[in-house]
Amino acid sequence: xxKRILAVLSLTCLAACLAAPFLHFLGKLSxxxxxxxxxxxxxxxxxxxxxxxxxx
Amino acid sequence: xxxRLASIASRMxxxxxxxxxxVAPDKLQPGGKFAGLFAGExxxxxxxxxxxxxxxxxxxxxxxxxxxxxxxxxxxxxxTFICAPIAVRTRLTLYWxxxxxxxxxxxxxxxxxxxxxxxxxxxxxxxxxxxxxxxAFGIKTPALTAVFPASPGWVLLTVVIGALFTALAILGFExxxxxxxxxxxxxxxxxxxxxxxxxxxxxxxxxxGNFWQVATTKIWNGLPVAxxxxxxxxxxxxxxWFCNLAMHVGLSDMAVLRYAKKWTYGLFTAFGMYPGxxxxxxxxxxxxxxxxxxxxxxxxxxxALGLAGVGGLVLAGWTTANPTLYRAGLALQSISPGWPRWxxxxxxGAATTFLSCFxxxxxxxxxxxxxxxxxxxxxxxxxxxxxWIFPRLGIExxxxxxxxxxxxxxxxxxxxxxxxxxxxMPIHLYFRWLPGYLLxxxxxxxxxxxxxx
Numbered sequence: 001x002x003k004r005i006l007a008v009l010s011l012t013c014l015a016a017c018l019a020a021p022f023l024h025f026l027g028k029l030s031x032x033x034x035x036x037x038x039x040x041x042x043x044x045x046x047x048x049x050x051x052x053x054x055x056x
Numbered sequence: 057x058x059x060r061l062a063s064i065a066s067r068m069x070x071x072x073x074x075x076x077x078x079v080a081p082d083k084l085q086p087g088g089k090f091a092g093l094f095a096g097e098x099x100x101x102x103x104x105x106x107x108x109x110x111x112x113x114x115x116x117x118x119x120x121x122x123x124x125x126x127x128x129x130x131x132x133x134x135x136t137f138i139c140a141p142i143a144v145r146t147r148l149t150l151y152w153x154x155x156x157x158x159x160x161x162x163x164x165x166x167x168x169x170x171x172x173x174x175x176x177x178x179x180x181x182x183x184x185x186x187x188x189x190x191x192a193f194g195i196k197t198p199a200l201t202a203v204f205p206a207s208p209g210w211v212l213l214t215v216v217i218g219a220l221f222t223a224l225a226i227l228g229f230e231x232x233x234x235x236x237x238x239x240x241x242x243x244x245x246x247x248x249x250x251x252x253x254x255x256x257x258x259x260x261x262x263x264x265g266n267f268w269q270v271a272t273t274k275i276w277n278g279l280p281v282a283x284x285x286x287x288x289x290x291x292x293x294x295x296x297w298f299c300n301l302a303m304h305v306g307l308s309d310m311a312v313l314r315y316a317k318k319w320t321y322g323l324f325t326a327f328g329m330y331p332g333x334x335x336x337x338x339x340x341x342x343x344x345x346x347x348x349x350x351x352x353x354x355x356x357x358x359x360a361l362g363l364a365g366v367g368g369l370v371l372a373g374w375t376t377a378n379p380t381l382y383r384a385g386l387a388l389q390s391i392s393p394g395w396p397r398w399x400x401x402x403x404x405g406a407a408t409t410f411l412s413c414f415x416x417x418x419x420x421x422x423x424x425x426x427x428x429x430x431x432x433x434x435x436x437x438x439x440x441x442x443x444w445i446f447p448r449l450g451i452e453x454x455x456x457x458x459x460x461x462x463x464x465x466x467x468x469x470x471x472x473x474x475x476x477x478x479x480x481m482p483i484h485l486y487f488r489w490l491p492g493y494l495l496x497x498x499x500x501x502x503x504x505x506x507x508x509x
Contacts (some may be wrong), residue, residue, distance in 0.1 A: 017246075018249055020249070021361070035253075038249060038362070039363055042367070042368075045238075046238070
C-alpha cells in the first residue's frame with residue numbers, strides 16, 4: 001500500500017516538473033513561477049523516488 | 057616482457073572473472089529491461105553540448121531533423137545487426153571474446169586505450185558541470201577556441217568538482233549507481249522542460265503554429281557562429297550514427313546485449329536514440345538559441361529552469377562521470393598489482409580531474425566523440441570478421457587462443473594500420489570511420505586467407 005502511495009506521489013512530482021514549463025509555454029504561468037514549481041516538484045521527486053525505489 | 061604481460065593478463069582475467077562464463081539461460085532478461093536501460097543511458101550532460109553545437113555549426117532545421125532521424129536509425133540498426141547477433145551467439149563480453157581472438161596482450165592494450173578515452177570523456181562531463189557551478193562564482197566559461205584553461209578560477213572549479221565526483225565514487229559506487237537510476241528519468245524531463253520553457257522567449261506561440269518558422273529562422277537557421285565549420289545533413293547523420301560507435305560497431309555493448317533473449321532486442325536501443333539522443337539534442341539546441349547562441353551549458357540550464365536546471369546539469373554530469381570513472385578504474389586495475397578498488401578509482405579520478413582542466417575536450421566534444429569511436433572501431437571489424445566471415449571462408453577461428461599467442465599480429469597490424477590510414481584520409485573526420493571499418497574488415501580477411509593458403 002505504502003509502495004503504491006509513494007509511486008503515485010513520485011510520479012505526480014515528475015509530471016509536475018513537465019506540467020510547469022508546459023503551462024508557461026501556454027502562457028498560464030510566468031517564467032518565475034514555472035521555475036519555482038519545477039524546483040519544488042524536483043525536490044519532491046528526489047525525496048520520494050528513492051523511498052519508492054527502496055521498496056521496489 | 058612476455059612474462060610481465062602474462063602476469064598483467066592473469067591479473068586482468070581475475071578482475072573480469074565474474075563474467076568469464078557465457079550468460080546462463082536463466083539469467084536472460086526481458087525486453088522491457090533493455091528499453092529502460094538504453095533510455096536512461098543515453099541522456100547525459102554531454103547532450104547539453106552536442107545539441108547546442110549543431111546550432112553553432114549552422115545546421116538547418118530540415119537537415120537536423122532528417123539527419124537525426126536517419127542517423128539514429130543507422131545506429132539502432134548497427135546495434136541490432138552487428139552487435140546483438142554476436143552478443144547473443146557468444147553470450148560473452150567483448151573482453152573475453154576479444155581475448156580468444158586477439159590474445160591477452162592485445163586485450164590489455166585495448167583496455168588501456170579504453171581507460172584513457174573514458175578518462176577524457178569523464179573529464180568533459182566534469183567541465184560541463186563546471187559551467188553550471190561557475191555561474192554562481194562568476195567564472196567565465198571557456199571560449200570555443202580554448203585549449204588551455206584561461207583562468208585559475210576554472211582550474212580550481214574543475215579540480216574541486218573532479219575531486220568531489222572522485223570522492224563520491226570511492227565512497228560508494230554501488231549506492232551512487234542506484235541513486236543514478238532515480239536521477240535518469242528526471243534528467244530526461246530536464247531536457248524537455250528546458251526546451252519547452254525557452255520556446256516562448258523565442259517567439260513560439262501556444263499551439264506550436266509558428267514553431268517551424270521560428271525553428272528555421274531563430275534556432276537552426278543555417279548560419280554558423282564565427283570560427284565554427286558549417287555542418288549539413290551528412291554531418292548530422294554521421295554524428296548521430298557514430299556517437300556510440302564504440303558501443304555498437306565497436307561491440308562493447310556485447311556486455312549488455314549478451315543478456316538478451318533474442319538478437320532483435322538490439323532494436324530496444326531505439327529508446328535511447330529517439331527519446332534520448334534525438335529529443336535531448338533538439339531541446340539543447342532550443343536552449344542555446346535562448347541564450348543568444350552562447351556555448352554555456354550552465355547558463356542554458358539556468359535561463360531555462362533556474363536553480364533546478366543548474367542542479368540538473370550537475371547531476372547529469374555526475375551520474376555519467378561516475379560509471380565512466382568506474383570503467384576507467386576497472387581497466388586501470390589490470391596494471392596496478394594488488395591495488396584496492398579505492399586507490400584505482402583515485403588514480404582514474406586524478407587523471408580525469410587533470411584532463412577536465414583543459415577546456416579543449418569540452419569545446420571540441422564533437423570531434424573527441426568522433427575520435428573515440430574511430431580509435432576503437434577497427435577492433436570491432438576484427439571481431440566481426442573473425443566471427444562471421446572466417447567460418448564461411450574456411451579460415452581457422454580463435455588462433456590466438458588455440459596457439460597461446462599473447463598478441464594476434466594481424467589484428468594489431470589491422471588496428472594500427474586502419475588508424476594510420478584514417479588519419480591520412482582527405483575527408484572530414486566524421487566520415488573517416490566508415491571507409492576505415494570496411495578497409496579493416498577486408499584486410500583482416502585477406503590476412504586470414506593468406507595464412508590459410
